[in-house]
Amino acid sequence: MTKKNRFATPNPALAVGTAHAGFTVTRVEAVREISGTAYLMRHDATGARMLWLACADTNRSFSIAFKTPPVDDTGVFHILEHSVLCGSDRYPVKEPFVNLLKTSMQTFLNAMTFPDKTMYPVASTNVADLENLMGVYLDAVLHPAIYHRPRIFEQEGWHLEADESGALSYNGVVFNEMKGALSDPEDRLYQEVCRQLFPDTAYGHESGGNPRAIPSLTYEAFLDTHAHHYALANSYTILYGDLNIDRELALIDERFREATAHEAGAPNPLALQAPVRAPRVTIEMATAPSNSSIALSYVLGTAADRARVLAVDVLLDALCGSNEAPLKRAVLDAGIADDFSAMLVDGVLQPQALLMLRGLRPGAGEKFRSLVESTCAELAEGGIPRDKLEASLAQAEFNLREGDFGGYPDGIALSIAAMSSWLYDDERPLDYLRYEDALAELKRGLDDGLFERLLRELVCESAHSAEVELVPSETGDAAEEAAELERLRAGMSEKDVEAVRAEVAALRAEQEAPDSPEALAALPRLGIADVEPPAPEPEALEAEAPLPCTAHELDTHGIAYVYHYFDLRRLEFSDLPYVGLLSDLLGKLDTELHPASDLDTLVETNLGGLDFFTETYARDEDLAYAAPALVVGASALSEKVDALATLPAEVWGKTRFDDLARMRDILTQRRVALEQYFVSSGHTAAAARANAYFSSAAVASSAMAGLEYYLFLRDLLGNWEERSTELPARLSELAARVFTADDVLVSFTGSPDDRERFWAAGGTLALPVTGGAEHRLSVPTPSPRNEAFVIPSDVCYVVRASGRSGRDAGTIGCWQVATRPLSYDYLWNEVRVKGGAYGCGFRRTSERLSAFWSFRDPSIDATLARYDGAAAWLAAWDGTDEELEGYVVATVASHDAPVKPRQMARRQDVARFGGKEPGWRDVVRAEELAATADNVRALATVLADESVPRGICVFGGRDAIEASTVPFDAVVELVR
Structure with missing residues (x-):
């Protein structure tokens, strides 16, 4: 018998007008999309808004948000987002946010600055833990320490520093974060588009802060902004999941009542921008020539029209979602750039359709807008291909029903979605949680020209649009900043410079001062006794099937x-590099049965997704082991399982590799995407490269999808005329060798009935048995080195990796626990707080390889020196029993964090290929629970082992790399 869902229908005890712990219910609505009920309330004493999304999910969440529209580019709300989490009246420790990361059972803990709001969301499967997180966050936003600790502003925002010669520089966590963010040409381009589209409203400003404006923000303005905006009358609180609502409301009411005296002033206005059709403008940026780009944007209306916003999302996918979509095909065929894409920018009062052209050819700036608008006019007049619209609508419906929010728990993602309408209308908190009615409206619109009318209104008749071209140049913000600092220094006396040094020394002293035992004791914490037994993880089954099959019988809805x-x-x-080409090309070319355009439509209509990618499996005990694989992943609604069995097989078995022009387009787009990845996620790229100094599996991965693949791809495209002639035969022959029944495992996640229908429809999946060659792959032996890769960025990503140590007797679980004090105590304080990097951490793999990393870091040498100090710090670590218990609890909670069925199946598959025995996760969990302070300190001998091979990998700007004293074996110009 199916268990009854008590949240699917409204609770009479929470009827409209009823009072609960200081809150009055103002509205109640069932929300079938979450199988639950929404309760809207107001706090009687303060007017604070409250929404409870009541449903059966035990991964519960809390969020408090404030309307925070900026009036300038100083990033004040971003700096506040960081700063209020640096201590509060009730919790007077320097970094309660970090303490919670270290010691709570949270499944999500963060804060976010949006263009018009700031949110503080947390989630946990443990009710007591969630209440602890709520209490700390509420005190942080309502009673932050910023009013009596001004150096929080200097640390998180900006401050001046002076070196021995008296030369000045800026530092600060947000300052450096935004230098990194705005080193990305797309971010810079989008910032200018918004400035042109919204010249009179908040959206014309950079909410994160522009480094050229951040130093103009004063401490007094910072405090005043908090007082005006972090008032409860300007707040939105959202609870989610299976909760005792009266208990939680009582907790919140207590904190809200304490805060009434802190309310002050009125928040910045959030107004509608009157339509503007801005002329094309050009901006310059110091970046690689290949980053030349154009953005063209059209405002589509307001967030109040949920169906229209969803319709634009569907429309953009139908027109631009693949190389075969009609608008994208027209732009690519015009040969004016390397790549073209479109996206919906929503979650704001006036959403926009943003079209971006990358890697411009001569004359692109003069041609782009007219090409887009003339093509759209033809489509609006002659009709958008119905099959494309139906396919895009089917894809949107699948994504909405699947509800896979990536790394976000459902409650966090739905809270963010609720703010997409609630922020602009107190009576509309549910618009973006619902989708059934909007989908029905769009389906009806297929027959009455809805999408053609929408395209005509959005593009051809737009009264609100802007176009911006980004031109790479030799000089940019770094030169302007340097000149500004020189002017500032010229106006300072030696006494002024000494005052700067003295203030930095005082800041360092405050950063280094330990929290008092009394302050630490005030923080709520859980103990090991609060850790519940893990939910049993269903084991995979070996299923009867025409091919080897592992089955995950999980509830996939x-x-x-x-x-x-x-x-x-x-x-x-x-x-292997050619396997990388295969994974990039498959699904995007003609097959023997369908042209690429029709194939794309078939896939979107029938599948939730079809992906080709590579990965390599390692074995913990053997660094020389490498088992690379080409993985084909697909999903579908239960009623379309037949397509799941046949469409992927058509792609891998019948793709034609004879369209060199189309192949070049696809591979150029892949090159551009990798270059963007190196700039925005250089820490991940650098860590993967550094892992390849020691692991054969990492070497193989790099050849198929990492840095080595990028270099191969760049060379191939740079010599296309000579090298492309061999590709059709080579790729066809390679596909014939890869896609066979000789060495394949099929992993199926879903119901037994769906699995039976899948195999009945697919048979052997058109895979031949060839009796092919034995395993013969020989991966080059890894070797450690020091490397630097030059990217167009004002910040760096610094990784130092180490091989295995003979002194390492630590268990995997103990290392997992030790990672927390290393990352959240030592590195956080040294690299982030003192050094100004936006992020940092330490990781140790189950293969006994370790790495330190930093993210958006202003330094190289100083950061490496701080890595060197980690061993001595860990050896002397004097954490209390309570501290250690907190680390253990947080580590186990992370281990036990709930995952979606697809994620669980993939985790089990990868463990199988890595040779891990069933139940290995239980072993690691037991090791985590058994960790002692002595065990953790003992690991310092591994970090201090000078006999261990080490390597350094840096991704960063040329000036920083050239200024470093590291003896690099190679300095590679990565993005040209």
């Missing part, structure tokens, strides 16, 4: 997922 793992060890190492 009517969706089937299948992954096909094709072993690549029968190939030569020199084949």
Whole structure:
């Protein structure tokens, strides 16, 4: 018998007008999209808004948000977001946010600055833990320490520093974060588009802060902004999940009542921008020539029209969602740039459709807008292909029903979605949680020209649009900043410079001063006794099927997922970059049965997704082990399982590789995407590269999808005329060797009935048995080195990696626990707080490899020196029993964090290929629970082991790399 969902229908005890712990219910509505009920309330004493999304989810969440529209580019709300989490009246420690990361059972803990709001969301599966998190966050936003600790502003926002010669520089966490963010050409371009579209409203300003404006923000203005905006009358609180609502409301009411005296002033206005059709403008930026780009944007209306916003999302996918979509095809065929894409920018009062052109050819700036608008006019007049619209609508429906929010728990994602309408209308908190009615309206619109009318209104008749071209140049913000600092220094006396040094020394002293035992004791914490036994993880089954099949019989809510793992060890190492090409091209070219355009439509209509990617499996005990695979992943609603069995097989078995022009377009887009990845996520790229100094599996991965693949791809495209002629034959022959039944495992996640129908429809999936070659892959032996890769950025990503140590007797679980004090105590304080990097951390893999990393870091040498100090710090770590218990609790909670069915299946698949025994996670969990302070301190001998091979990998700007004293074995110009 199915258990009754008590949240699906409204609770009479929470009827409109009823009072609960200082709150009055003002509205109640069932929300079938979450199988629950929404209760809207007001706090009687303060007017604070409250929404409870009541449903059966035990991964519960809390969020408090404030309307925070900026009036300038100083990033004051971003700096406040960081700063209020640096201590409060009730919790007077320097970094309660970090303490919670270290010691709570949270499944999500963060804060976010949006263009018009700031949110503070947390989630946990443990009710007591959630209440602890709520209490700390509420005190942080309502009673922050910023009013009596001004150096929080200097640390998180900006401050001046002076070196021995008296030369000045800026530092600060947000300052450096935004230098990194605005080193990305797309971010810079988008910032200018918004400035042109919204010249008179908050959206014309950079809410995160522009480094050229951040130093103009004063401490007094910072405090005044908090007082005016962090008032409860300007707040929005959202609870989610299976909660005792009266208990939680009582907790919140207590904190709200304490805060009434802190309310002050009125917040900044959030107004509608009157339509403007801005002329094309050009901006310059110091970046690689390949980053030349144009953004063209059209405002589509307001957030109040939920169906229209969803319709634009569907429309953009139909027109630009693949290389075969009609608008994207027209732009690519015009040959004016390397790549073209479109996206919906929503979650704001006036959403926009943003079209971006990258890698411009001569004359692109003069042609782009007219090409887009003439093509859209033709489509609006002649009709958008119905099959494309139906496919895009089917894809949107699948995504909405699946509700896979990536790394966000459902409650956090839904809270953010609720703010997409609630912020602008107190009576509309549910618009973006609902989608059934909007989908029905769009389906009806297929027959009455809704999408053609929408395209005509959005583009052809737009009264609100802007176009911005970004031109790479030799000089940029760094030169302007340097000149500004020189002017500032010229106006200062030696006494002034000494005052700067003295203030930095005082800041350092405050940063280094330990929290008092009394302050630490005030923080709520859980103990090991609060850790509940883990939910049993269903084991995979070996299923009867025409091919080897592992089955994950999990509740997927009517969706089937299948992954096909094709072993690549029968190939030569020199084949692996071409496997990377295969994974990038498959699904985007003609097959023998369908042209690429029709194939794209079929896939979107029938599947939730179809992905081709590579990965390599390692073995903990053997660094020389490498088992690369080409993985084909697909998903579909239960009623479309037949397509799940046949469409992927058509792609891998019948793709034609004879359209060199189309292949070049696809591979150029991949090159551009990798270059953007290096700039925005250089810490991840650097860590992967550094791992390849020691692990054969990482070497293989790099050849197929990492840095080595990028270099191969760049060379291939740079010599296309000579090298492309061999591609059709080579890729066809390689596909024939890869896609066979000889070395494949199929992983199916879903119901047994769906699995049976999948195999009945697919048979052997058109995979031949070839009796192919034995495993013969030989991966080059890794070797440690020091490397620097030059990217167009004003910040760096610094990784130092180490190989195995003979002194390492620590268990995987103990290392997991030790990672927390290293990352959240030592590195956080040294690299982030003192050094100004936006992020930092330490990781140790189950193969006994370790790495320190930093993110958006102003330094190289200073950061490496701080890495060197980690061993001595850990050896002397004097954490209390309570501290250690907190680390253990947080580590185990992270281990136990709930995952979606697809994620669980993938985790089990990868563990299988890595040779891990069933129950290995339980072993690691037990090791985490058994960790002692002595065990943790003992690991310092591993970090201090000078005999261990080490390597350094830096991604960063040329000036910073050239200024470093590191003896790099190679300095590579990565993005040209």
